[in-house]
Amino acid sequence: MEVSDQSSRPEHDFKCQGTLLQAIHRHVVTTLGNDVFPPRKETYYKGLAYAVRDRLMERWVMAQRDFYDQKAKRVYYLSMEYLPGRFLMNYITNLELEQEVEAAIKDMPFTLQALEEEEWDAGLGNGGLGRLASCFMDSMATLKIPGYGYGLRYDYGIFFQKIVNGYQVEKSDNWIRNGFPWEIKRTGFLYDVNFYGRSQAYIDSVGETRYRWVDTQQVHAMACDIMIPGYGTKHVNNMRLWESVSDEAFSLTHFNDGDYTGAMQAKVREESITKVLYPSDEKAEGRELRLKQQYFMVAATLHDIFRRFKKKHGQEFQKLPDQVAIQLNDTHPSIAVAEFMRRLLDEEMVGWDQAWEIAVKTFAYTNHTVLPEALETWPVELLGRLLPRHLEIIYEINHRFLEMLRQDFPHRPDLQNKLSIIKEGPTRLVRMAHLAIIGSHAVNGVAELHSRIIRESLFRDFNTIYPDRLTNVTNGITPRRWLRQANPELSQLISQAIGDAWIADLDQLKRLIPLADDAAFQQQWIAVKRIKKQQLSAYIQRKLKFSPNPDALFDVQVKRIHEYKRQLLTIMHGIALYRRLLINPQLDMVPRTIILAGKAAPAYHLAKNIIKLANAVAEQINNNPICQGKLSMAFLPNYCISQAEKVIPGADLSEQISTAGMEASGTGNMKFALNGALTIGTLDGANVEIMEEVGAENIFIFGLTSEEVEQWREGGLYNPRWYVERDEELRGVLQMISSDTFCPGQPGLFEPIRASLLERGDYYMVIADFRAYLDRQQEVAETYRNTGEWARRSILNTANMGKFSSDRAIREYARNIWDVEPLR
Known part of the structure; x- marks a missing residue:
């Protein structure tokens, strides 16, 4: 659906009629085909969802009208991942419907929290990249930035993690098995997306050589819209996700010939593009499917952008950068640069120089890694076979770029090979980050340290070529979900103390600073924290059948399992504490529960071995009587947003211990600190800025700096055995890992971990x-x-987290990169 501009729109207003309870009942009967009595959780959840969606749609239509009436420049945020979590409570929070909903269901035999549990987490993302995108969508709507999020509507998430005998087992994440009431499928927005074929040259009517892409295979992209409401405003933006659909749903010829599988083959092939988030790339077919996904999203999105622009501005493409800002969230959508050029060159007949000028002014790129090996590349052979015209365009972009280098930097012939989009070698590769940097007017890192590293190391030579292009926008999180929604008890305490303006202006939390030394307020703070720890303990009891003591120190590391995030270091600390108790069962120690969670990529065998070790250590600690009341450990299966909303408010200690210089930013560190957890961490990513904000005395920093890590690596100075020889406790921990202490009957199970060290x-x-x-x-x-000192530091952590609001980040993007204004 598109809302018309004011000149052609009849005067019309509308409002949802009746009470919320009446709307719920109406949807239970007319939309779901059920009786309202006896009330059932599933039908009432869906009835409530549709009733809330009605209110969203009213506001969305009005926001779209404002887009047109105010002739607003629009932001298009392209991301292969979104990790929104559950929608129900987020919508209720941002629409400020809590009291109305509670009143509507007060006579029902279930609570709002019980209804929320009926919703599955949307399987649209995997980790921090997708969660950041979802926080940004919330902030754009709250700040009334006219914007859209574009991505893919996956049928299955990356996987549902089960822990079986301590091992990660991947199951399909069929998150839409019970339906998804929040999406609106736009069958009228069905775009053709092409693959394969060949590029054909021809001479146009004015004698210019042009190209057309012919003999292609077509897939259809259908728009699926999800509404994103702002808080404290009636503004609603739109997240548009593309679903691959086939127009050849069934071959009657094949069916009548008895080939029942073949009758569905075309449908299965074409619709596989959006079937699974991040198909495994261990095999060539998986790698090709990933590239298909990226181009499919980009092609459909640019079709939508050009359609919307041309509706008001026709062929005046020189105006496009004044009306459109496209943000590439990491390298995954960077093929958009080539597709944008193809559309202007081949379909709109714009000349190369003008098309390139328009493209660079329109695009901006966010880099999310400091690891060179994590920068995406595609084999020239694969990209040329799947997208032949795009490879031609990439070659031409690269040719012109290298010519510029020869002319402007004749004394630096080394730049040709270093910065070329094409990486030469036995397998020639297209470097997608290079394409994104060359094709964008702004390239930003996501934390001060990260941005310094990409300017001085990762993209140092690009920074020489484009001295004003590489910049920083430190990541942020939305306080609506990560404090007000996830921790209503703490939110209420804060609002009672300083008012509720902090929800839309997180800097207001600084008004808590004078209360950090107030003994009465400290006691209230501790009481709220204990409530959240009791709730987390009950959740762990449901999941793992044991209940940690809420008076123990809850020591938490929850995030994707990866060696650089060093979950192994947390486990080794747990083993060291366990070993101390084995040596001295009477040891006086602060009771501690170590809580871990996270998924390992299916092909990442060492990370999966670390999960097995965590579960093996936890099983032994939790079943040894000498640890009773002193030490326990938990690995929570299937970490996701809804689980994070339970874990983060209950944490005392936040583990952010990546190898310095390897975490681009992190946003989990921000969520924990906002909820009053103290951080133990390295000087890495956003930890550096968190320390600057909360004060070095209110955070536990340790370990090598990024400069020391780099020096030791480059100089070949690092020898782990030197440390082992000098630390008896470290030797004991490694011996327990390498022996069969935690794997009786399976000697050598954890040898790969010891060998890696x-x-x-x-x-x-x-x-x-x-x-x-x-x-x-x-x-x-x-x-x-x-207790009082811990509470004081906890309050100060929360009070000084204003900088890390995604609202601040979006304001910086809008002002410094997108050049857009909020709607009036």
Whole structure:
């Protein structure tokens, strides 16, 4: 659906009629075909969802009218992932419907929280990249930035994680099995997306050589819209996700010939593009499908953008950068640069120089990694076979870029090979980050440290070529979901103390600073924290059949399992504490529960081995009587947004311990600190800025700096065995891992972990930081003993988190990169 501009729109207003309860009943009967009595959770959840969606749609229509009436420049945010979590409570929070909903269901035999549990987390993303995109969507709507999020509507999430005998087992994440009431399928927006074929040259009517893409295979992209409401405003933006659909749903010829499988083959092939988030790329077919997904999203999105622009501006493409800002969220959508050029060159007949000028002014690119090996590349052979015209355009972009280098930097012939979009070698590769940098007017990192690293190291030569192009926008999180919604008890306490303006202006939290030394307020703060810890303990009981003591220190690391995030270091600390208790069962120690969660990529075997080790250590600790009341450990299966909303408010200690210089930003660190958890962390990613905001005395920093890590690596100075020889406790921990202590009857099960630390050089420097980490953890324990001091530091962490609102980040994008204004 598109809303008309004011000149052709009849005067009309509308409002949802009746009470919310009446709307719920109406949808239960007319939309779902059920009786309202007896009330059932599933039908009432869906009835409530449709009733809330009605209110969203009213506001969305009005916002779209404002887009046209105010001739607003629009932002198009392209991301292969969104990780929105559940929608129901987020909508109720942002629409400020809590009291109305509670009144509507007060006589029902279930609570609002019970209804929320009926909703599955949307399987549209995997980790921080997708969650950041969803926070940005919330902030754009709250700030009334006219914008759209574009991505793919996957049928299945990356996978549902089960833990079986301590091992990760991947199951299909069929998140839409019970329907998805929040989406609106736009069957009228059905665009053709082409693959394969060949590029054909021809001479146009004025004698210019032009190209057309012919003999292609077509797939249809259908728009699926999800509404994104702002908080404290009636503004609603739109997240438009593309679903691949086939127009040849069934071959009667094949069916009548008895080929029942063949009758569905075309449909299955064409609709497989949006079937699964991140299909495995271990095989060539999986890699090709990933590239198909990226181009499919980009092609449909640019078709939509051009259609919307031409509706008002026709062929005046020189105006396009004044009306359109396209943000590439990482390299995944960077093929958009080539597709944008193809549309202007081949379909709109714009000349190369003008088309390129328009493209660079329109695009901006966010980089999310400091790891060179994580920068996406595609084999020239694959990209040329799947997208032949795009490879031609990439070659031409690269040719002109290299010519510019020869002319402007004749004394730097080395730049040709370093910066070329095409990486030469046995397998020639297209470097997508290079395409995105060359094709954008702004390239930003996502934390001050990260942006410094990409300017001085990762993209140092690009920074020489384009000295004003590389910039920083530190990531942020939405306080609506990550404090007001996830932690209503703490939100209420804060609002009672300083008012509720902080929800839309997180800097207001600084008004809590004078209360940090108030003993009465400290007691209230501690009481709220204990409520959240009791709730988390009950959740762990439901999941794992044991209930941690809520008076223990809840020490939490929850995030994607990866060696550089060093979950292994947390596990080794748990083993060290366990070993101390084995040596001295009477040891006086602060009671501690270590909580881990996260998924490992299916093909990442060492990460999956770390999950097995975590579960094996947890099983032994939790079943050993000497640990009773002193030490416990939990690995929560299937980490997701709804689980994070339970875990984060209950955490005392936030583990952010990546190898320095390897985490671009992190946003989990922000969520924990906003909820009053103290951070133990390295000087990495946004930890650096969190320390600057909360004060070095209110955070537990340890370990090597990014400069030290780089120096040791480059100089070949790092030797993990040197540390092992000098640390008896470290030797004991490694011996327990490499022996069958945690895998009786399976000797050698964890040998790959020991080998990664000693034989393969300990690339992530776990051994180097082990002693500093344990010493800091001892300081954590001693601080936790002093309840008032811990509460004071906790309050100060929350009070100083204003900088890390995604509202601030979006304001910076809007002002410095997109050049857009909020709607009036």
